[in-house]
Amino acid sequence: MPMPRPLDAPTIALLGRAFGPDLLYDEAALSARSSDESGLAQAPAAVLLARTEAQVSRLLELANAHGFAVTPRGAGTGLAGGCLASPGGVVLDLTAMNRILNIDSRSLTATVQPGVLTGDLRSAARAKGLFYPPDPASLGTCTIGGNAATNAGGPACVKYGTTRDYVLGLSAVLPTGELIRAGVNTRKGVVGYDLARLLVGSEGTLGVITELTLKLLPHPRAAACVAAVFADLGAAMRAVIGIMARGHLPSAMEFLDARCLKLVGDLLPFRVTGGDSALVLVETDGDAEQTAREVADVEGICRELGATDLIPAATEEHSREAIWSVRRSVSTRIHEACAVYIPEDIAVPIGRIADMVAALPQVERRHGVTIYAFGHAGDGNIHLNLTAPDAALRPQVEAAAEDCVRLALGFGGTMSGEHGVGLAKRGLLPLELSPVSLRLQRGLKALLDPGHVLNPGKIFPPDEPEEHP
Amino acid sequence: MPMPRPLDAPTIALLGRAFGPDLLYDEAALSARSSDESGLAQAPAAVLLARTEAQVSRLLELANAHGFAVTPRGAGTGLAGGCLASPGGVVLDLTAMNRILNIDSRSLTATVQPGVLTGDLRSAARAKGLFYPPDPASLGTCTIGGNAATNAGGPACVKYGTTRDYVLGLSAVLPTGELIRAGVNTRKGVVGYDLARLLVGSEGTLGVITELTLKLLPHPRAAACVAAVFADLGAAMRAVIGIMARGHLPSAMEFLDARCLKLVGDLLPFRVTGGDSALVLVETDGDAEQTAREVADVEGICRELGATDLIPAATEEHSREAIWSVRRSVSTRIHEACAVYIPEDIAVPIGRIADMVAALPQVERRHGVTIYAFGHAGDGNIHLNLTAPDAALRPQVEAAAEDCVRLALGFGGTMSGEHGVGLAKRGLLPLELSPVSLRLQRGLKALLDPGHVLNPGKIFPPDEPEEHP
16 A cells, blocks of 8 residues: 655645645644644644635645645644644645535525534524534534534534534545535435445545535524532432433533532532532523423422532523533633643443443542543533643553543443544554454545545554554 | 355255254245335345344355355335345345344433334333334334334434434444444444444445444423415425424424325315315424424414415324324325336425426326325425326336436435335436446445345446346
């Protein structure tokens, strides 16, 4: 298999002739595309700030002809290093392809370019009474193309599913430079193999998405939010399961463990006393009367199941926002508090969250690290933030992260619910995927990318001779 | 590429030794697995009534070693011939692998074997307060494995999505006989390529699903149903779009055109007078007060948008069933009324349904056929039943069916919303998929099934040298 080579000066000159001012290679341009939110970094040798699908196609043709690597990139908000350049490779920046081409309020679809910000799409849909549900925490800054490439999730996924469930069809440039349309423009379609969903979540390794047709819903007319404190995480999780057991399907069900709750306790309208207390945050949506009634039911269930404190239900957008700010400020405060931190993203069956979190103190003791747990209780997706106060302890934090992955797998879970593998978790892949699965997945990669030029070195374990040394 | 050969007597004897009484080759057993609901038929040379995954694996190993074809089959309720044997091949009957292994009410998942009837799964979930939404019309007789293999839909998909959206993970036997686990047991997962959804909808050509982990929801506590007649289909579709534009997301939104409505008019509590009248059927679910209020809103919107008659809202299960029986009796009555009929399954963007149906009279005149249109208005999936009174007119009906597919594609649609390609539509595939897409899909097939033994001859156009002559 041909390995991508670092760009040499003649090839950079050739790219300059092909793309003119859209090819960037000044230090600032390279530096601005050298990292994401994973803490990892790698500067590219050049950047194509693509304006058209034809440019994307041409770049990949040239990559195959000249043997260099191309890594597509949106806003760089990923947490797994999936958009980081190959050493000496080209970053294909798609943020300038950022037009909302159409929001069709009769067919309830949006057609967008990949660089559109997720929040902008949500706002444009809402202005027409429509709803694009996926809501990754970075929705104000992340791109819809990046969301599709990683199958991004968010709190609303417990009711509405992930990005994958909203991609009806897409246009993409294959690693060979060929153009393809996959999926449909309709709400249903079953003609041939599901290439659209093979590309969604493939972390930019199987194709470059250049246009998306997305499913929209009627916008819910109201929402209501409540937060409840429980004596410990076991009680909190019993409440989460109890809410669903009584027939409620909230539009968000988040939790914070005791450590996280302490970090944000000052944002609550009461003082949390118990040292093991955990917070559950529930939002429901629908029509106004229903959401009011449902959130009152949820309050009742929480009280019945032992809630020690409640932030009363909020229906106005700004008061809901006040509750959500408690949840959103957790990550920032962890960053501020800790010199080293690794954001893990395991998911376990909902019924095993409490077991998973109960196993964490042993990991902390074994490695001398501190773990903060919060996330999407309603779908079992726990953001574990493994931390240490001193950068020298990074190896211990990494070892603890691997232990957490093994624990999650032992509970029937997965190492990543929504962040993806990228560079950060590729070494752990054989813990989760069988040799048969890995071989088949490598076969898919080779089938679509025979020149091995598109985002090489991602997803698959690095012990294989895949990357340029 | 090795082509599958018809089974010869020594190979049948070898299979008999391998599988004992689970290998069937008496006339009755072969005949019982020789057709589906497409109207097409092909008897296999032998049937394996599989009891275990190990048997499935062994059969595929033998198929590769001896070069015969294997076609997996559930209940045979498909409408596209996807489960019909290759000439001289083996049918792999999975209906005896029919155990519900687990319904986990804490994690809201079901683990099932592929031969479980969809209706049985829905009932078992409901008994625990849980909901498995996909509801193909054949739910009382079809299997969940077949639903997954075809990504089956149904009326509830407008709100809840298709089978694909409920398959969290699966076990499968690859065409080589190797075992694989794909996807996760959790509600979210993004590790590696999405092999689970590559297998879902692949019509039994890429692997044999032997176990499924399915997502369940809390069961809605109530539902309500209303039916409204409009002067013509354009008015009916304006009502469908109007209902969603006002923020309602019904759990079903079906329609019958004027011809269908005449066939079932005697089931309605009033006499339909206008010759162009069309029926819209809307169901909402949620809690009791909300569904009652919502269905009253829907009635109001229908009246405002010109409904000429209404079947009043029904909330009790038996009165809802009476309304649904109007919808469900359409297919049967078309069968009874027509000597030839081809069930097409196009989907168009919701906003184009009225345009699509308006174009049908011209197709009828051109070919001298009669077309009945009904289906899933809320997601643009129209079941066109192309009919003629005399079997000799079958070529005309087929030509009209192709015209309808071309029309649907012209409106931005697809040739199949939920039935699949199988044998029935494979010749039309190049109308919808580009040469690049077809080549890539053939490459996927060859990658997973290098011996070309699993359900050969399906999906792909027959003009290629794929099948045994």
